[in-house]
Amino acid sequence: MLILTCPCCGVTGEETEFHAGGQAHLQRSGPGASDEAFEAYLFARENPRGVHFERWRHANGCGKWFHAARCTLTLEVFGTYSAQTTQPPQEVLDAIAKRRPGWTEGGK
Amino acid sequence: MSDATSALNGAAYHGYVEVQEAGLRGMITLRGDLASVDIKNVATGLGGVDFPAQGHCNWVEDRGIAWMSPDEVLVMVPHSEVPAALETARNVLSGQHHLAVDVSDARAVFVLRGAGLREVLAKLAPVDMSPEAFPAGHFRRTRLAQVPAAFWLGEDDSAQVICFRSVAQYVFDILSHAARPGGEVGLYR
Ligand SMILES: [Zn+2]
Numbered sequence: 001m002l003i004l005t006c007p008c009c010g011v012t013g014e015e016t017e018f019h020a021g022g023q024a025h026l027q028r029s030g031p032g033a034s035d036e037a038f039e040a041y042l043f044a045r046e047n048p049r050g051v052h053f054e055r056w057r058h059a060n061g062c063g064k065w066f067h068a069a070r071c072t073l074t075l076e077v078f079g080t081y082s083a084q085t086t087q088p089p090q091e092v093l094d095a096i097a098k099r100r101p102g103w104t105e106g107g108k
Numbered sequence: 109m110s111d112a113t114s115a116l117n118g119a120a121y122h123g124y125v126e127v128q129e130a131g132l133r134g135m136i137t138l139r140g141d142l143a144s145v146d147i148k149n150v151a152t153g154l155g156g157v158d159f160p161a162q163g164h165c166n167w168v169e170d171r172g173i174a175w176m177s178p179d180e181v182l183v184m185v186p187h188s189e190v191p192a193a194l195e196t197a198r199n200v201l202s203g204q205h206h207l208a209v210d211v212s213d214a215r216a217v218f219v220l221r222g223a224g225l226r227e228v229l230a231k232l233a234p235v236d237m238s239p240e241a242f243p244a245g246h247f248r249r250t251r252l253a254q255v256p257a258a259f260w261l262g263e264d265d266s267a268q269v270i271c272f273r274s275v276a277q278y279v280f281d282i283l284s285h286a287a288r289p290g291g292e293v294g295l296y297r
Contacts, residue, residue: 008177009163009177009249013235060249060251062176062180062249063177064177
């Protein structure tokens with residue numbers, strides 16, 4: 001079972017209290033972007049076997065969006081953090097490095 | 109003028125835990141910067157209790173304040189006082205970014221009584237209801253079976269459950285079913 005701690009209200013709950021919002025830290029391809037870049041922004045998503053960054057909403061709770069870093073294989077959660085950021089915070093990256101030595105962001 | 113009526117008009121079920129719809133309760137959603145002195149003053153002035161810590165509800169008799177989210181509290185007052193309370197909130201907070209709205213008739217409230225109420229809630233909510241994990245005064249927004257709900261426990265083997273009015277009958281039914289004699293599990297004893 002996936003257990004998340006909402007960084008907004010502090011509640012630790014299991015996944016039925018939350019709603020998954022897909023891959024985190026997408027960058028919108030703005031006006032002037034190529035068709036390929038915009039298509040990738042709209043449709044191309046990571047589907048890693050391992051460390052993944054996602055958006056979640058505390059739907060049956062405080063209602064806020066936040067980010068989570070977790071392992072898709074084991075459901076281990078490395079950290080949850082604010083939605084108001086474009087990158088994972090250093091302490092979450094440190095937690096991942098500790099648990100998954102050798103993992104690099106974007107690396108396969 | 110028509111009389112105000114709560115969702116289930118005080119319906120009750122007498123199981124191994126008592127389930128009773130609480131009747132009319134004034135509830136005001138107050139949103140804004142919870143660090144703002146004015147927001148706090150409005151909440152405590154109307155709610156008649158100290159401002160609650162994150163994840164808590166302070167409640168005395170028929171007044172209280174529940175912490176809903178980092179920018180929202182639920183202020184509870186007697187039902188008849190809501191119009192005056194809203195007037196007060198609007199006067200104090202005019203010019204400040206805030207929301208104060210009457211949700212009394214958009215919610216239903218249930219009171220549970222009895223020693224087994226922790227396990228009745230645990231049957232329905234994905235929440236650790238042990239006394240260590242969920243002491244009296246903690247406030248939890250979660251779900252009961254398939255609908256959103258919130259609850260807190262008093263010191264006296266009582267609990268209060270808030271849900272949307274549109275699912276009041278559903279929540280009454282599942283609470284009653286969970287409290288049916290013969291369904292005792294014996295958790296948290
Ligand atoms: Zn939350």
